[in-house]
Amino acid sequence: MKEHVFDRYLRPEKLKTMWCPGCGNGIVLQAIIRALDESGADPDKVVVVSGVGCSSRAVNYLNTCGLHTNHGRPIAYATGVKMANPALTVVVITGDGDCTSIGGNHFIHGCRRNIDLTVVVVNNDNYGMTGGQYSPTTPLDAMTKTSVYGSYEPPFDVCELAAGAGATYVARGLTYYPVQLKNVILNGIRHKGFSVIDAMSDCTSLYGRLNRLGDAPTMMKRWEEKAVPLAKARTLPPEALAGKIVYGEFVRSDARREYTEKYAEVIRRAQEV
Amino acid sequence: MQGDRILTGNEACTLGALAAGMNFFAGYPITPATEIAELSSELLPKRGGTYMQMEDELASIAAVIGASTAGAKAMTATSGPGFSLMQENLSYGMIAEIPCVLIDVMRQGPCQGVATVPAQGDFMQSRWGTHGDHPVIVLVPNSVSEAYTETIRAFNLSEAYRTPVIVLSDATLAHMSEKVRIPDVSELTIVNRKKPTCDPKDYLPFSNENHQIAPMASFGDGYRWFVSGIVHDDTGFPVTNRPEAIRDSLDHLLGKLRDHLADIESYEEYRAEDAEILILSAGLVSRSAKSAIDRARARGVRVGLFRPVTLWPFPEARFSALCARAKTVMTVEMNGGQLAEVAAKYVDRDQTLRPVTQNDGTIIRAETIFDAILEVC
Amino acid sequence: MSEQHYEMRFGGSGGQGMMLMGDVMAQAAGIQEGKEVVLLKSYGPEARGGACRSELITDTEAVNYPALTRPDFVLAMSQLACDSYTADMDRENGVLLTDAELVHTVPADVKHAYAIPLTRIAREETGRPITANVVALGAISVLSRGAGEDAVRAAVLSRFPEKLHAMNLKAFNAGAAAARALL
Numbered sequence: 060m061k062e063h064v065f066d067r068y069l070r071p072e073k074l075k076t077m078w079c080p081g082c083g084n085g086i087v088l089q090a091i092i093r094a095l096d097e098s099g100a101d102p103d104k105v106v107v108v109s110g111v112g113c114s115s116r117a118v119n120y121l122n123t124c125g126l127h128t129n130h131g132r133p134i135a136y137a138t139g140v141k142m143a144n145p146a147l148t149v150v151v152i153t154g155d156g157d158c159t160s161i162g163g164n165h166f167i168h169g170c171r172r173n174i175d176l177t178v179v180v181v182n183n184d185n186y187g188m189t190g191g192q193y194s195p196t197t198p199l200d201a202m203t204k205t206s207v208y209g210s211y212e213p214p215f216d217v218c219e220l221a222a223g224a225g226a227t228y229v230a231r232g233l234t235y236y237p238v239q240l241k242n243v244i245l246n247g248i249r250h251k252g253f254s255v256i257d258a259m260s261d262c263t264s265l266y267g268r269l270n271r272l273g274d275a276p277t278m279m280k281r282w283e284e285k286a287v288p289l290a291k292a293r294t295l296p297p298e299a300l301a302g303k304i305v306y307g308e309f310v311r312s313d314a315r316r317e318y319t320e321k322y323a324e325v326i327r328r329a330q331e332v
Numbered sequence: 333m334q335g336d337r338i339l340t341g342n343e344a345c346t347l348g349a350l351a352a353g354m355n356f357f358a359g360y361p362i363t364p365a366t367e368i369a370e371l372s373s374e375l376l377p378k379r380g381g382t383y384m385q386m387e388d389e390l391a392s393i394a395a396v397i398g399a400s401t402a403g404a405k406a407m408t409a410t411s412g413p414g415f416s417l418m419q420e421n422l423s424y425g426m427i428a429e430i431p432c433v434l435i436d437v438m439r440q441g442p443c444q445g446v447a448t449v450p451a452q453g454d455f456m457q458s459r460w461g462t463h464g465d466h467p468v469i470v471l472v473p474n475s476v477s478e479a480y481t482e483t484i485r486a487f488n489l490s491e492a493y494r495t496p497v498i499v500l501s502d503a504t505l506a507h508m509s510e511k512v513r514i515p516d517v518s519e520l521t522i523v524n525r526k527k528p529t530c531d532p533k534d535y536l537p538f539s540n541e542n543h544q545i546a547p548m549a550s551f552g553d554g555y556r557w558f559v560s561g562i563v564h565d566d567t568g569f570p571v572t573n574r575p576e577a578i579r580d581s582l583d584h585l586l587g588k589l590r591d592h593l594a595d596i597e598s599y600e601e602y603r604a605e606d607a608e609i610l611i612l613s614a615g616l617v618s619r620s621a622k623s624a625i626d627r628a629r630a631r632g633v634r635v636g637l638f639r640p641v642t643l644w645p646f647p648e649a650r651f652s653a654l655c656a657r658a659k660t661v662m663t664v665e666m667n668g669g670q671l672a673e674v675a676a677k678y679v680d681r682d683q684t685l686r687p688v689t690q691n692d693g694t695i696i697r698a699e700t701i702f703d704a705i706l707e708v709c
Numbered sequence: 710m711s712e713q714h715y716e717m718r719f720g721g722s723g724g725q726g727m728m729l730m731g732d733v734m735a736q737a738a739g740i741q742e743g744k745e746v747v748l749l750k751s752y753g754p755e756a757r758g759g760a761c762r763s764e765l766i767t768d769t770e771a772v773n774y775p776a777l778t779r780p781d782f783v784l785a786m787s788q789l790a791c792d793s794y795t796a797d798m799d800r801e802n803g804v805l806l807t808d809a810e811l812v813h814t815v816p817a818d819v820k821h822a823y824a825i826p827l828t829r830i831a832r833e834e835t836g837r838p839i840t841a842n843v844v845a846l847g848a849i850s851v852l853s854r855g856a857g858e859d860a861v862r863a864a865v866l867s868r869f870p871e872k873l874h875a876m877n878l879k880a881f882n883a884g885a886a887a888a889r890a891l892l
Contacts, residue, residue, distance in 0.1 A: 073569065106551045108398070118558075119569065124551040125558040126401060128394065129424050135391035139398025139406070140551060142382045143356055147402065147552050165394075168387040322382065329377035338735045338748065508775050509732075509748035511739045619773035698774060 067102065068092040070122045077116055081267075081275025083234035083260025087181050088117045090237055090258070091150065094244035095123075100148040108137040110162060112154035113188050114181035114260070131161030134169040137176050145175070145319035148248065155182040155196040159215050163195070170224035170253050174318035177247040177254045180217050183262035191265030202269040217257040222310045227252035227317075229310035233259045235282035236306070243308060251317045259286075259304060334516045341479045341505035342367035342409075344512055345435050346375070348483030349407050351514075353522055354433075355381035356404035358395035360388055360414060363447040364503040365437040368409035389414035393421040396432045397496075400425075401559055403550030405487060405524075409435040411503075412445065412454060415461070422496055423462035424561045426585065429538065431490035431497075431525055431548070433483065438502040440693045449693030450502035452615055452666040456673075458498050459644050466585045469497045469596060470644040472614040476510035482641065488523035489596060493588055494545050500643065502666075504695060505616050528555060536566040540580065543587035589645055597640075597647040601654070603629060604636030609705060610654050611637045612675050613664035616695060621664045623698035628705045635705050652678045660684040660708045664701055667691060684708060713744075713769040716777045717855050719845075720762040720794040721786030726842035730784070731763025733846055733864045734855050738767040741860035747772045760789045767855055779803075782853040784845055786827065788812050795819065804852050806888075808841065823852060825887045831880055840880040847884025851892070858885055 069092070078084045095105060105123040109115035111130035118125040128136045133151045141149045158166050158180045169176060185203050186192045193203040193210045196217060200209040221229045228250040232240030240258060247254030259282070261267060263275045272278045282304075289307030292300055339347065346368050349357075357372040359365075373383040382399070386392040389410055396406040410418060415436045425432055438454045440446040445453075454461075458470045469489050473482040483499055490497040528535050528547040537557040539546045546566075549555035562570040563581045571577040589596060602622055604610060609628075613621045618639045628635045638654055640647050655661055655678040663671040665687070672687035679685045688704045690696045719730040731748050739746035747766040764780075766772050780798040785791035785807045791814070795805060800818050807815055809824035816822075825848055831841040843865055850861035862881055869877050 103554045103556060104552050106402070119560075122556055124556050125560075126398065126551075127558070127560040127562065128398075129421055129561055132390060132394045132421060135386065135394035135421075136398035138384070138386075138391070139356070139358060139395030139400075139404075140402045142384060142395070143399035143402035143404040143406070144550070144552050164387050165391055168391070322377075326377045326380055329374075330380075332378070336740050336743075338732070338739050338746065504775055507750065509735055509746070509750075510772075511746055616775065619771075619775075623773040695775060697778075 064092060064096045065089070068095065068122055069120055073120050076120060078113060079264040081261065081263035081278070082113070083183060084114045084117060084181060086234040086237050087114065087179065087240065087258045087260055088120065090232070090241040090244055091117070091152070091179060092121070093241045094248055095150070097245050098148070098248045100248070104146065105148045105150065106137075106140050107150045107152060108133045108140065109152040110154070110157035111188070112157045112186070114152055114154045115157060117152050131157055132165060133157070134162060134165040134176065134178060138169065138172070138174055141174055141176060141319060142322070149176050150248065151176055151178040153178060153180055155180060155184065155217070156186045156194040159195045159217060159220065167220070167224040170221050170226040170255070172318045173225060173227050173253045173315050175251055175253070177244065177256070179244060179256045179258055181258050181260050182217060183260045183266060185262055185266040187262045187265055191262070191269060201266070203266065204269070217255065218309050221255035225253075225315070226255045226310060227312045227315055228254035230308040231257040231259065231304070231306040233282050233286055233304070233306055234261065235279050235286065239306070246308065246311070250311065252315065259306070334514045336511050336513055338509050339476055339480070339512045340367065340507055340509050341476050341501055342437070342507065343371060344476045344479035345409065345483045345499065345501065346371040347514070348480040349433065349487065350375060350379070351517070351520060352484040352487035353405045353524070354407050354487065355379070356396065356399040356406035357382070357408065358384040358386050358392045358399070358406070359408045359410065360386055360392050362411045362414045364439055364506045365409045365411045365435065367506070368435060389417035390421060393418040393425070393434065397421060397425045397428070397430045400430045400432045401551050405491070407433040407435065409437065411437045411439045411447070413443070415454060415457065419461045423464060423466070425496040426462065426466045426468070427464070427561055427563070428559050429494040430559070431494050433486045433490055433497050433499065435483070435499045435501060437506045438500055440503075446693050448503060450504040450616065450666065450695065451691065451693065452502065452617070452670070454500060455643060455665075455667065455670040458500055466582070467589045468644050469493070469495060469589065469642065470500060471497065471641060472500045472643045473505070473641070474615050474618050474639065476505065476508065477512045478641070479505060480512050480514070484520065488521065491523045491525045492545065493592065493596070494525065494548055500615065502616060527553070532556065537568050538564060539566040540584035540588070543584055543591045545588060593645060596645060597642045599641055599647045599650060600637070600639040602637040602639070604638055604654050606634055607636030607654065607658055609633065609635040609660045609662055609709060610658035611635065611662045611664055611701075612651070612671050613637060614640050614643055614671070617664055617666055620696050620698045621701050624701035624705060627698065627702050628709070633705060633709045635709070646674060648678070655679065658683065660686055662686045662688060662704060662708065664688045664696060666696065711768055711770045715767045715782070715854050716780045717765045717767075717782040717853060718762055718777060718780045718794055719764070719784045720760060720790030722759065722789065723761050725786050726839070727761050727763050727786070729868065730842050730846060731765055733861065733868055734765050734849070736867065737856035737860040737864035738765070741863050742856055744769060745772050747775050749775065760787065760793045762790065762794055765855060782806070782849070782855065784849065785812050786841070786845065788814065791815060806845070806848060806852055823888070823891050825884070825891070827884065830883050830887060834879050834883045835876045837876070840877065843877050843880040844884035847881040848888035851885050851888035
């Protein structure tokens, strides 16, 4: 029997996952697996680093090297891994809270350094593991356990944040479009530089329930209305994009040198002195 | 490089680390530890190593631990405020059993305190600063020479026992220069972590049988192992629902040091054998105690020093043996009396405990200690 | 602390090379002569302008206390340094060396006070006032017990690239000669 890609990349003894029925994490995980497989990376040379949160648990199921770190810190740990051995393919799985709140500083500095990491931000608009509190990406007026009168904090746009801080590959995908999601993760892995993929996902049992978004299939269906591909978005007036989520590749640039390459140059310079 | 050199404490820590094989440093500038970062940034790339200036201290120790999982011998250096920030990820290194070295150059006071003057306020933070309960190895040099040799030993212990090791320096030791004998490389004992040789499918990165230290693969070596900050079994994967597995995992952290105390502990005794007054002191200030002891001995006072170089685990067997013979136990320390709290455990009701503490950013003078000795003898 | 315990302080203003003086004297005493040394430097904003200093303790035995208690020798290259750094020195047996042109008021109760126009000598000998600290090192090697003349000279030369040796040697020897003339 032909080996399935999941057989190569999952640890069957660690399944089933701890995620709720209808959660988007599984779709993101399969997209990461397919992207890694298509990238041709040797699984022995792949290190997946995660922080704390529901999506970060993905690293427990992957048959690669895994580094399940502290809340908010995976990019900082991954930076050390990559610098110690630049030949490794290093993928970070992080959540919206992990990455843009408690880990916000590490995130923007990773972008600024342009170190060759692929950061998949599994963005489900709330803190799921702790029971559904609002996060830095929770939309205004959305209901969460700590915004029971509607969220009153303006949200971050993960892609704008990454682009502004200097990431050289920035894209958004959705669990509703798993092939497109896999493709942007694959492009991120192939890109030599700091890659950020904002993976829009659904938290059905908390965010969905608190905002009366229906069951999992209904929640997913809403992306048909809400999600606009970048090429189309560019043709639309701003008012037509109100409340929409634009997906696609926002930044793909080779203009800046990658950090480990830059540091190799520092070593050369130091050794010449 | 070898031969006598005049070095500052910070230079000695850096050169000691390099001699031990440090090839990765990540840090964040902070007085009075900055020169360790500066010198590392200059010397590491010359040897093909990596210096990284991180965005904060959280990231510094995180990158150090990350680099170590990929095979690097990694170090960071900081002072009180940064040491506080590092506690979170330090605890990761402890539970995940990742070797690395952290130098804390102690400065005065809580919060920003006084950045430029020495203190010994972090003795207890180095022991209990992280959450949860785990043992820790902390080394306290009292000279620039020891800053060199103890930094090497810190790397060796961290590699041998797969654990972060802390070196406590202070603002004066960091910036003062003394003569250091730099040995030839062939004279140095350098310990490197044991690597697995088994078939990857049989590899147990956290096996803890008899508190032996499991071999540690580097990411990319062909062993697809998993590292977690969650309590784990010998495979590294979480076990959070079996009390006996939780116990075994945490017991191992204690046991792996407890079963090797003879190798880990080091201390100095100075005229302590027959001491009726036993002084407990660590770090630079212990040298003032020696001067005071010489003066008091000249007057016939039987006083001596016990100086833990390994502050934690505290070398209690020898200390308590010396304590048992003393009438008075005196601590000499630059804080509010943290060693006195340690000593209290070993002092009986018929013995006196006399802390000599000074918390003003200056090194306690021999005269102060001498006067205290005369008061109690 | 032995009979040979000796405490020195080198004071001036930022840019006069006081840190280098400490380095050279520590090298001379510690490496060339094999003594125990503790070298201390003022760090931080203190070292950038205003009075700054480095301090050296030499001994034949281990130095236990890493600070001066009663300096046996003080160099003052500026009035501010002289005012700031002489209060605790040994009045009876200690030696104070000042730059004769830059320091006008010296404490009257210091028995062994020497004034040498260090900066002027530097200008005359090398054309470079910056070498005043090397002139001072020459004088110190004669006037102090920190380290002997040969050791200090060797330490000075070890600090500079070969092409600067002649100039610094000239400065050093002029300083030593000026000091000998006062004894």
